[in-house]
Amino acid sequence: MRTYTKGTPDSEMIQSLALCAVLCTQLIGAKYTPDWASLDSRPLPEWYDEAKFGIFIHWGVFSVPAFGSEWFWWYWRGALNPSYIEYMIKNYPPGFTYEDFAPDFHAEFFEPDQWAAILEASGAKYVVLTTKHHEGFTNWGSPNSWNWNSVDVGPHRDLVGDLGVAIRKKSLHYGLYNSLYEWFHPLYLSDKKSGFKTQVYVENKLMPELHNLVTRYKPDLIWSDGDWEAPDTYWNSTQFLAWLYNESPVKDVVVTNDRWGAGCYCKHGGYYNCADKYTPGQLPKHKWEKCQSVDKYSWGYRKNMVLSDLMDLPSIIKDMVYTVALGGNYLLNVGPTADGMIPPVFEERLRSIGDWMKINGEAIYATKPWKVQAENATVPVWYTSKGSTVYAIFTTNPKQYTFQLSTPVTSDKTVVTLLGNPEPLKWAPLHLSGLVVLVPDLPDSPAQAWTLKLDGVN
Numbered sequence: 001m002r003t004y005t006k007g008t009p010d011s012e013m014i015q016s017l018a019l020c021a022v023l024c025t026q027l028i029g030a031k032y033t034p035d036w037a038s039l040d041s042r043p044l045p046e047w048y049d050e051a052k053f054g055i056f057i058h059w060g061v062f063s064v065p066a067f068g069s070e071w072f073w074w075y076w077r078g079a080l081n082p083s084y085i086e087y088m089i090k091n092y093p094p095g096f097t098y099e100d101f102a103p104d105f106h107a108e109f110f111e112p113d114q115w116a117a118i119l120e121a122s123g124a125k126y127v128v129l130t131t132k133h134h135e136g137f138t139n140w141g142s143p144n145s146w147n148w149n150s151v152d153v154g155p156h157r158d159l160v161g162d163l164g165v166a167i168r169k170k171s172l173h174y175g176l177y178n179s180l181y182e183w184f185h186p187l188y189l190s191d192k193k194s195g196f197k198t199q200v201y202v203e204n205k206l207m208p209e210l211h212n213l214v215t216r217y218k219p220d221l222i223w224s225d226g227d228w229e230a231p232d233t234y235w236n237s238t239q240f241l242a243w244l245y246n247e248s249p250v251k252d253v254v255v256t257n258d259r260w261g262a263g264c265y266c267k268h269g270g271y272y273n274c275a276d277k278y279t280p281g282q283l284p285k286h287k288w289e290k291c292q293s294v295d296k297y298s299w300g301y302r303k304n305m306v307l308s309d310l311m312d313l314p315s316i317i318k319d320m321v322y323t324v325a326l327g328g329n330y331l332l333n334v335g336p337t338a339d340g341m342i343p344p345v346f347e348e349r350l351r352s353i354g355d356w357m358k359i360n361g362e363a364i365y366a367t368k369p370w371k372v373q374a375e376n377a378t379v380p381v382w383y384t385s386k387g388s389t390v391y392a393i394f395t396t397n398p399k400q401y402t403f404q405l406s407t408p409v410t411s412d413k414t415v416v417t418l419l420g421n422p423e424p425l426k427w428a429p430l431h432l433s434g435l436v437v438l439v440p441d442l443p444d445s446p447a448q449a450w451t452l453k454l455d456g457v458n
Contacts, residue, residue: 059301107157116163144204185205192229289330290330294334368386
């Protein structure tokens with residue numbers, strides 16, 4: 001008979017209690033505490049890594065002046081940039097304020113189903129809309145942004161809700177961008193003046209709006225931004241994320257990024273954005289996303305953009321392939337006009353990406369980085385993989401009939417095909433690893449990118 005001395009439980013009893021705790025946690029569901037050690041331990045919902053490709057949409061009052069960038073108000077009234085001041089003097093009467101742009105944000109041609117059809121045609125699996133940029137204007141009827149929202153002024157409609165319904169009819173995931181700070185909000189400026197020792201803006205504006213967004217629209221992704229002026233303790237980021245992961249209506253599916261306070265990016269959060277247009281030089285250890293814009297100089301629509309300012313299709317595909325090969329997701333931005341149109345040149349880019357993805361998408365969606373991400377083969381090659389299948393994507397036409405890969409280890413069961421052509425290609429092994437493939441004339445590709453599929457390689 002085993003006896004227990006009070007205060008000194010034996011090892012078997014401790015193990016039993018520990019096992020019980022684990023099982024109870026699994027049955028009840030993990031509870032995350034409002035600290036980074038706990039929040040960072042949350043597994044990333046699988047849908048996000050499988051999606052690989054999304055579309056970013058920057059749309060707001062800044063789409064009305066449509067000059068310079070979506071930071072128009074700041075450059076005009078904050079930084080006092082001479083070119084922005086000159087633009088206003090030449091085109092608007094004295095005394096015109098930024099708020100006066102809002103009534104001209106009509107969105108009269110905004111057709112959510114038409115947008116959703118274009119976005120689906122791109123091959124994207126998720127869409128992220130700006131609900132509120134740094135200007136503070138909300139694209140839904142926020143009860144905490146009186147007369148500075150899309151229901152009270154301008155479009156007089158719920159842009160966030162209308163697009164969300166259309167996006168979900170296409171079975172795409174819906175994400176919402178939200179800026180933590182607002183350049184000229186008096187409550188924020190007051191908190192800033194105190195050295196962020198007060199949190200009046202956070203308690204009365206930011207947090208009520210974030211909770212409203214989540215409970216009303218149930219986003220699959222929250223893309224946080226505008227965090228860098230204050231620490232996460234000012235923004236109450238960890239408290240919000242603990243609620244989001246434990247209690248919110250999207251607690252099991254929602255994905256978040258890493259912009260939750262000064263010093264957080266590339267360190268804390270769900271997946272990492274790090275800096276805008278972040279491009280790592282090697283395979284990161286943590287899931288990441290590259291946000292990129294078709295317009296190389298702005299995220300919002302610009303009336304004065306010219307064709308040479310835009311990424312062409314081969315550049316976009318090459319950028320996407322590089323990102324996915326290194327384990328990242330690719331979020332490509334377009335800026336609609338104030339009247340609610342996706343400019344035809346952006347639509348052309350999106351539909352062309354979709355045409356390439358119809359043939360090559362299996363080398364992108366739901367893939368994993370391979371043991372080697374790239375090699376200088378006959379031409380430079382980027383690798384992705386699914387189980388024992390390896391994809392070799394090349395963005396230069398080799399203009400010859402033999403194609404040499406040095407890394408894959410083949411067997412007598414290896415089969416090589418060119419995506420888009422089901423006929424197996426002839427190949428021969430090299431000495432210890434690698435192979436030489438006899439390739440046919442490559443089909444015309446506006447994207448200038450092709451994929452070899454290697455089944456049954458080590």
